[in-house]
Amino acid sequence: MPRVFIGALDAGTTSTRFIIFDDAGRPYATHQIEFEQHYPHAGWHEQYPYEIIKCANDCIEGAVKKFVADGYNVSDIKAVGITNQRESTVVWDSETGKPLYNAIAWPDTRTARLVHHFKNKNGAEDLVRICGLPLSTYPSALKLVWLLENVHGVQEARKRGTLMFGTVDTWLVYNLTGGGKTGTDTRFVTDTTNASRTMFLNINSLKYDDFLLDFFGVSQGVRLPDVVCSADDKAYGNIASGVLAGVPIASCLGDQSAALVGQRAFSVGMGKNTYGTGLFLLYNTGEEPVFSKNGLLTTVGYHFKGKKPIYALEGSIAVGGAAVKFLRDNLRLISFSDEVGQLAAKVPDAGGVIFVTAFSGLFAPYWIDDTQGTIYGITNYTTKEHIARATIEATCYQTRAVLEAMAKDSGYELKTLKVDGGMSNSDICMQIQSDIIGIDVVRPEYRETTALGAAIAAGFAVGVYSSFEELKRVNTDGETTFKPSITEKKREKLYNLWQRAVSRCGGWLRDEDDDSEIEEETRVGDGTQKQFA
Structure with missing residues (x-):
């Protein structure tokens, strides 16, 4: 045929x-x-x-x-x-x-x-x-x-x-x-x-x-x-x-x-995490919406004509690959996005550095609007390798926070996490993710x-x-599975440090700090006048 x-x-x-x-x-x-x-x-x-x-x-x-x-x-x-x-x-x-x-x-x-x-x-x-x-x-x-x-x-x-x-x-x-x-x-x-x-x-x-x-x-x-x-x-x-x-x-x-x-997460209880500009973990909850008590979103998973809609719980993380882009384009610590993994692999840990990548505030499960990006733990020992690793770890810590919220809402803990998206191409990123959440991470070949x-x-x-x-x-075909490689004690120590950083980063922005005064030319959106052949 x-x-x-x-x-x-x-x-x-x-x-x-x-x-x-x-x-x-x-x-x-x-x-x-x-x-x-x-x-x-x-x-x-x-x-x-x-x-x-x-x-x-x-x-x-x-x-x-x-x-x-x-x-x-x-x-x-x-x-x-x-x-x-x-x-x-x-x-x-x-x-x-x-x-x-x-x-x-x-x-x-x-x-x-x-x-x-x-x-x-x-x-x-x-x-x-x-x-x-x-x-x-x-x-x-x-x-x-x-x-x-x-x-x-x-x-x-x-x-x-x-x-x-x-x-x-x-x-x-x-x-x-x-x-x-x-x-x-x-x-x-x-x-x-x-x-x-x-x-x-x-x-x-x-x-x-x-x-x-x-x-x-x-x-x-x-x-x-x-x-x-x-x-x-x-x-x-x-x-x-x-x-x-x-x-x-x-x-x-x-x-x-x-x-x-x-x-192909077509059954209740199946989920995935996409590592794109942001991170988005979706969990299939079936034909009825489940409302979160732990900071997650209720959304439509998919809806095919002639079938009932399928709902999902979602943990939306605002900054994932965008933080890597920030290191590349703003700080110029790297020349190519792939370098962040190469740098992170040169050190065994982040050297005590925690990077709360709250460029757009913190989304699920925290929903903290009055904060911006914050780096804790910088000392004379800190190198760009530590910052690169802390950038990767920020996505992994937030994924764990979302997974814990999903377990509370659904009563079910994922045994494996399916992953995709740009940052999932990095072996070191996926290994760190597995270490921090303590379960297998499964990455498809495509x-x-x-x-x-x-x-x-x-x-x-x-x-x-x-x-x-x-x-x-x-x-x-060609799936790769990453398994946890650190002790439970180390995993909890690292995650507690992240949670401490999150607890301290709120309240930074106040109304008097708002810079929303805009000129008339900005109001009319000069960019929309750009024409393309």
Whole structure:
């Protein structure tokens, strides 16, 4: 039988890639582009909406070109799946299709003041029960509130009734299916996994909730995308132009949900940890949402058309690979990201250094907004090797804190931790992780499980797969298992030192320290004027 192929567009926080998989989950062609990040003020993190689209189109073109050069036909690609950075917020005008401000990326903390304001608002105590998320700078809701309060163009579009809001998945699908141009079947949709990260979706009904919309003041004048299943052969339409014109978009999942699918965590009690720009540990809780009492998020794991939604508990850690990027780009301690592991391996421990990488505050399970990055334990003995190791250890300590919270909420302790993402490529990082959590860490040979998950979901939507049983052998060859190699006594000593550092880092930021005064040119978002051919 002719081989079937599925494309996966993975629009991450710092780079975009397009990967073409066969029906056995093997990659045949890939093209990746790293795109620019913008930090106009301390705590602000923006991206150009046009660049997000340009990178997507360029990656599709590049991968398909390689695919065809290897002797395959474009017609062999039956569908495309999309996975994306979550919570990042885009606003645009329905009449022109043009963005009204730069995309505000998920780690952005400009809304810290709004968090405190809304926490004191009547009804705040009910939010987690309704949407599964606590008030923080992380979800999309307060990013939209900030835009409505501060950007003149957004305010005017709201008055005209032309203001469109979406996360990155919505912006991608909207543009890939025509961008609102006459004669195109443009889709304005989002899937349940992404919608569950906005704070606008009722986590039980999976529909927009009137109370939530009223609470955040967005019930009038803001056009929200239709919420559809993560895997659906009709909802996302077809690609309108380019080398894949006419190919259906058959799935869309937030990146961490896609990784859950890519790790084939289809049974209750299965989980994974993705080491990307941030770290995200998801744990399958089945067909009913579980509400955490220990600082975790309740989210949609995945939702395939014709099946019940699957929920997950999530521990979101804001800074993972971003800390390595900080060592490379800001401090210039390393020239390439891979060097952090090489440096860390030169010392037996961090020499007493603890790096609390709270660049965007601390997320799960701590949820400390009033802190920033802090390094403890620096002495004359400290070297860049110690700092490199402390940077890796910070991700591993936070993973342990999330695992402990999940065990309390679920009553079940993971026996092994499945891992993927960029930092999982480092053997020393994964060995340190195993040492700190005290269980086996299992790494697949192919680690782009986020893209693989989008492809698997699209395959289900168009009938390439009909059951999870068919995926048992996907991406299982060449697994590596890392086993704990330190004593329990040493493990607890190290972790207690981390916890002590966390307990001391809160309370650093105060309202009078806020630097939110912005010039008029910043208000209108000069970056969105950048045009791409």
